[in-house]
Amino acid sequence: MLKLPIYLDNNATTPMDPRVFETMTPYFMEHFGNAASRNHPFGWAAEEAVDYAREQVAKLIGADPKEIIFTSGATEADNLALKGVYEMYAAKGNHIITATTEHKAVLDTCKHLEKNGAEVTYLQVNKEGLIDLKELEAAIRPTTIMVAIMYANNEIGTIMPIREISAIARKHGVLVFTDATQAVGKIPVDVNKDGIDLMAFTAHKMYGPKGVGALYVRRKNPRVKVTAQMDGGGHERGMRSGTLNVPGIVGFGKACELCMLEMESDTKRISKLRDKLESALLLLEEAYVNGSREHRLPHVANISFKHVEGEGLLMGFNKNIALSSGSACTSASLEPSYVLKALGLGDDLAHSSLRFGLGRFTTEDQIDYTIKAISETVIKLREMSPLWEMYKEGIDLNSIEWAAH
Amino acid sequence: MAYSEKVIDHYQNPKNVGTLDKSSKNVGTGLVGAPECGDVMRLQIEVDQATGMITDAKFKTFGCGSAIASSSLATEWLKGKSVDEALKIDNMEIVEELNLPPVKIHCSVLAEDAIKAAINDYREKNGLEKIKFEESVVH
Numbered sequence: 001m002l003k004l005p006i007y008l009d010n011n012a013t014t015p016m017d018p019r020v021f022e023t024m025t026p027y028f029m030e031h032f033g034n035a036a037s038r039n040h041p042f043g044w045a046a047e048e049a050v051d052y053a054r055e056q057v058a059k060l061i062g063a064d065p066k067e068i069i070f071t072s073g074a075t076e077a078d079n080l081a082l083k084g085v086y087e088m089y090a091a092k093g094n095h096i097i098t099a100t101t102e103h104k105a106v107l108d109t110c111k112h113l114e115k116n117g118a119e120v121t122y123l124q125v126n127k128e129g130l131i132d133l134k135e136l137e138a139a140i141r142p143t144t145i146m147v148a149i150m151y152a153n154n155e156i157g158t159i160m161p162i163r164e165i166s167a168i169a170r171k172h173g174v175l176v177f178t179d180a181t182q183a184v185g186k187i188p189v190d191v192n193k194d195g196i197d198l199m200a201f202t203a204h205k206m207y208g209p210k211g212v213g214a215l216y217v218r219r220k221n222p223r224v225k226v227t228a229q230m231d232g233g234g235h236e237r238g239m240r241s242g243t244l245n246v247p248g249i250v251g252f253g254k255a256c257e258l259c260m261l262e263m264e265s266d267t268k269r270i271s272k273l274r275d276k277l278e279s280a281l282l283l284l285e286e287a288y289v290n291g292s293r294e295h296r297l298p299h300v301a302n303i304s305f306k307h308v309e310g311e312g313l314l315m316g317f318n319k320n321i322a323l324s325s326g327s328a329c330t331s332a333s334l335e336p337s338y339v340l341k342a343l344g345l346g347d348d349l350a351h352s353s354l355r356f357g358l359g360r361f362t363t364e365d366q367i368d369y370t371i372k373a374i375s376e377t378v379i380k381l382r383e384m385s386p387l388w389e390m391y392k393e394g395i396d397l398n399s400i401e402w403a404a405h
Numbered sequence: 406m407a408y409s410e411k412v413i414d415h416y417q418n419p420k421n422v423g424t425l426d427k428s429s430k431n432v433g434t435g436l437v438g439a440p441e442c443g444d445v446m447r448l449q450i451e452v453d454q455a456t457g458m459i460t461d462a463k464f465k466t467f468g469c470g471s472a473i474a475s476s477s478l479a480t481e482w483l484k485g486k487s488v489d490e491a492l493k494i495d496n497m498e499i500v501e502e503l504n505l506p507p508v509k510i511h512c513s514v515l516a517e518d519a520i521k522a523a524i525n526d527y528r529e530k531n532g533l534e535k536i537k538f539e540e541s542v543v544h
Contacts, residue, residue, distance in 0.1 A: 309443050311469035315408065315416055327443055327469070336443065348440035384422050384473065386447035386465040387440060402439030 006366040009322045010205075010359035011154050011182060011300060016251070017207035017360065023254040024209065027247035035244045036235060046246045053253025057214055060256040061180075061199065062190035069215045069236045070249055074181040077200030077215035078105040080240065081177045084226025085146050085198065086113050089175075093143030097174075099123045099131050100342045101158075102150050106179055110148070119143070127343050128292035129158030133168060140172045151180035151189065151199075155326065155339040155355055156291030157300025159183065166195030175224060181205055181213075185259035186267070186297055191216055197224050203248065207360055208255030212248030215240075262360075270358050271298035273367045277356060278303065280371040284378055286391070290326075290340055290353060299358040302326070302340075304349045305378045307387040313354065316377030321370055326353035348387075348397075408470055409504035415474035420481050423463040425449040433527025435519040444468030444512065446476050448519035450483055450491070452527055457487050464519075471509040475499050475516040483520065488527070492536070494520055 007015065027049060035050045037043025054065040071077045086096070098110055100122045110120045121139045123131045131149065140147075147169045152159045166176040177198040183189055184199075185206030191199060202213030217239065218224045232241030259266075278301045281287055286306035305313065310327030326337030327350070336350035345353075354374070358367075382388040390397060408416075427434045431452050438445040444467060451461040462480035466473045478499055483491050499505070499513035525535045 307467060309468045309472075311443075312416075312467075312473060315413075315470040346441070347443070351440070351443040384419060384465055385467040386436065386445055387467045389424065389465060397440060400436075402441070402445070403437060 002365045002369055003363075004320045004369075006321045006362075006370060008356050008358060008362065008366075008370065009324055010362075011157075011355065011357035012324060013204045013210065014207045014359050015361060016204075016209055017255065017258055019258060020208055020251045020254045024247045024251040027250050031246070033246075035246055036233065046244075049246060049250050050244055053249045056253035056257045060189075060260045061184060061201075061216060062192050063216050064219060066237070067191075067216055067219050069217055069239045070244060070252075071213045071215055071240055072211055072245070073204070073213035074103075074179065074200045074202035075105040075213075076240075077202070077213050078103070078179055079109050080215050080226060080229050081198045081200055081217075082106065082109045082113060082146075082148060083229050084239070085175060085177065085224075086116075086118055087227035088225050089145040093141070093145045095119045095121070095141050095144040096146050096148060097121045097123065097136065097139050097144060098148040099125060099150070099160075101125050101129055101153055101155075101339045102148070103154060103179055103181070106148055106150070123149075125158075125342050128295070129153055129156050129339070129343055130160065130292060130295065131165075133161065133164055136165060137168050137172075140168075140174060144172070144174050146175045146177055148177045148179070151178045151183035152187070152297050153291065153339060154182050155337060156302045156343070157182070157297035158291040159187070159295045159297060161295075162194045162196065166197075170195055175222075182297060182300075185256065185263070186299060188263070191218070197222070198226070203252035203255050206255050206259050209248050209251040212245050212252045214252070266360055267298045270360070270362065273362055273364060274299055274301055274356070274358050276364075277301060277358075277367050277371060281305075281374060284375060287378075288349070290343060290345065290349075299362075301356040302353055303356070304340075304345070304353040306349060306352055307385045307391055308378055308381045309351050310353055312381055313352075313374075313377055316381065317370075317373040321373060324355040324357075326355065327351045411478075411503050412470055412474040412505070415477040415503070416470040419464075419473060419477040421461075421463050421477065421484075422465060424465065425451050425461065425463050430454075430530050431527070433523040433525070433530070435522025435524075435526060437518045437522055438468070438515050440467065444472045444515060446472065446515050446519045448476060448479060448483075448516070448523050450488075450520075450523045450527060452488060454531070457489070459483050459486050459488065459491060468512065468515075469509070471503070471505055471512040472515060474503050475505075475512045476519065478502060479516040479520055488524055491520060492524060 033042030033046035035046040184201040199216040204210040290302040310325030340350040462483040496513035496517040
């Protein structure tokens with residue numbers, strides 16, 4: 001039976017898998033100990049659970065458990081990687097290379113570092129959302145300390161050529177940091193095969209709990225160090241002080257284990273549903289996919305419905321379907337999505353976009369319902385849209401002098 | 406953000422969606438906003454030239470629910486008013502009627518601008534001087 005409301009905003013956060021929740025529950029009350037308490041059974045139980053989770057997390061990304069630094073989430077991990085490397089490698093240089101479509105946790109941290117003397121190059125992306133590797137290489141200077149390029153984009157799902165990026169960076173002795181928040185658990189990520197030195201990711205995007213994430217920090221070839229951004233008891237090998245969130249970490253570990261076991265079958269099922277949704281919606285006139293369709297996360301689709309405004313569109317069904325839009329009206333800033341604009345989309349198309357993030361618990365009847373609801377709403381709103389009328393009359397909308405307000 | 410019931414009602418059952426003959430002398434058309442800004446309103450009035458009364462009003466809007474509701478409400482208010490009365494419609498009345506939150510006030514401003522633009526278009530077509538309005542403040 002169809003269950004409403006339908007959740008298709010899995011890029012924002014995923015529901016927790018019941019198996020994850022089950023694993024966590026003993027660590028709230030029964031095993032409440034501090035993992036740093038070395039002298040009694042309460043501490044031992046907590047430490048043992050954390051150690052086990054650290055192995056589960058490390059295994060998913062092909063890392064050594066010692067290379068996992070638990071944090072409060074991906075934003076903190078992004079901050080720690082960028083600020084920590086910037087401070088630690090100050091003697092080598094002050095230049096960081098990133099891209100315009102990065103998450104705000106990376107972009108705003110870079111802006112912060114610029115105020116403190118960093119030089120940052122923001123690489124442009126093409127209409128698929130990919131950086132140009134030649135531009136990347138050309139941007140490297142003797143003072144470049146790090147390339148910070150996301151693994152996969154949160155709005156359009158475009159997967160960056162991380163292996164090629166890291167090969168270039170390594171050739172020049174530059175560290176590679178990737179925000180892999182959307183990728184880990186969804187597609188195979190291997191820090192060694194991919195040549196990654198630092199990597200941020202989080203539990204709540206892979207059916208784990210909120211409030212826990214990790215920074216992978218390479219220990220060999222090269223040994224990477226970051227300056228701690230949180231001072232205190234010297235937890236996490238001195239890189240991140242603060243009592244460990246034991247239940248969260250246990251859940252994170254379990255979530256990683258499940259992703260590892262079920263990634264292949266999940267991907268197969270979810271990408272089929274995504275393709276069904278996408279091809280059905282593309283039957284509507286003037287509907288366009290944003291970003292790369294070839295290099296893309298299997299559960300993501302970002303589609304613009306020209307001449308219909310995103311928030312208005314969402315209103316047609318948001319009681320029953322949870323989605324995001326790149327429209328300005330859905331954000332606090334009143335600016336349309338900077339990611340879509342970076343692809344070269346006009347503001348009008350950015351305003352008209354919807355982001356679909358499918359997940360482990362998405363069902364086929366939910367997708368069928370969504371196709372119907374969205375198609376109907378698009379058609380209804382176009383009947384109401386002056387732009388659609390003009391388009392149908394063959395008027396070139398660019399020829400009109402709009403009074404921008 | 407939760408929408409007020411009135412916004413939802415106008416969104417679901419918009420009043421007076423449609424198109425009047427813009428070449429007709431007794432029809433005034435106002436097209437305001439810009440696609441880049443995420444909202445475009447087209448508001449039209451049909452005026453009985455003998456009495457100066459607005460006999461019909463239609464709109465089409467590209468925009469969020471609040472923009473659609475603001476223009477739908479505006480057309481309702483316009484019908485049966487004289488052109489002079491229509492000029493007095495203030496955007497804050499729309500804000501109050503629809504319970505628009507501060508972030509959506511610009512939708513009501515756009516509706517007021519659309520009314521004024523439609524009236525000026527009508528005046529121009531009928532050899533009357535365009536009225537100069539003060540720039541709306543909230544944008």
